[in-house]
Amino acid sequence: MCNLHTVRKSAAEVAAHFGVRNPLASNAPEESYPGTPGLVVREEAGERILQSMTWGFPLRLKGMSPTAKPKPVNNIADLRKPMWAGLARKPQWRCLIPLTGFAEAEGPKGAKTRTWFSVKGQPIFAWAGLWRHSDEWGPVYSGAMTDCNEAIKPVHDRMPVLLMPDEYDDWLRGDFDQALAFQERSFPSDLIEMARTSELWVKRKGTLPSPAGQLL
Template identity: 30%
Template sequence: MCGRFALQALPNDVREALGLMELDAFPARYNIVPTQPILVVIAGDRQEPGSNRPDRRALLVRWGLTPSWVKDPKEFPLLINARAESAIGKASFRAAMRHRRILVPASGFYEWHRPSKESKGKSQAYWIRPRQGGVIAFAGLMETWSSADGSEVDTGAILTVPANQAIAPIHDRMPVVIAPEDFSRWLDCRSQEPQQVADLMRPAQEDFFEAIPISDRVNKVANMGADLQTPVVPEPLAQPAKKPKPDDGQLSLL
């Protein structure tokens, strides 16, 4: 899954990387958590005359998708992620997959390796970023939820796929990363049906990301500084205790 990520790039770098016409200034964010506003990119309705730049615009949405048909969000689970394998057919995401696909700019994401109960080890946090640096774009979905009084809330979720072999030892899922050459195709909900962009929802190349062990300070929402990404030496994973052989007690008497 993807439950935390960061966007610390300069606004101008994000604008260039995502092909935006304009983008308001925003602060670096090192610990973005569910229910907070996240920056997303959607396809626009027009293209500037004489420009080869596609019409895309940025907006803020609440991280945690709420389908339009939900009556009371308080009684509906928080959908921060959508499984790419089932999103096309699942009721919560079907309409968004067809009509409201988005890009979510990021500098990287956080994940935790959680040892089995038998090993009795400690969870280890990782900062997972592209080896080449820069801004990446997660595949996302968007829905606008309307309340009975007419107020509206734009909401979004990040699509995930089974992790590649490099990330799998840490976690079994990872966010979908859309390559720059596929931005327009992913955002084109007019001529590209969900089945036609299904091939874009795949794990990143094995060497695309690097995973850096970090401290558990990232676990706390109140911690928001750049020091969250400072590397640490991870503790060795605890090994399960060996069970004594049935005859160990007898042999000790010989």
């Protein structure tokens, strides 16, 4: 389950990588957690657009107070589930989530550290996602997950559906079967770089990236 990702590049660099001619103003931070802003690339009228959206589809759990803040569903376990299939079947609701890295937590409870993953030879890469408009938070996005490969297996049993540049169009414009194929494949282990760090998973009081997200 991915609950932390980064884009440590300028908006201009991200736009250039994804072929975006006119990126929209963005207030996305370098580090994104569930329920916070992140950068997204989507298509409209044949043009790619880069903009900031909230990471996570708002979900009200059973028994929640009507005034309680919804939970952000930031990871997509199965594109065939009813919550996702209607969007996933329509290319206009697919998106690319720009990344320079994503992290998983390792270590004992209360002292977990950040282990970062990136793609070899790709200073910027993409996570396959879906987006929509929400009444609660405006535009929102969530990322598709798949079974881990051997490179990530020591840390977690799941990983984001990662895309190489020559696959961007297939995700954004392909049919539903093509979208499912990306979620069902195994991303090559030899393309993954892992960096274990001493960074605490929770950097400061009130920053809780792990429990905040939801996987559906």
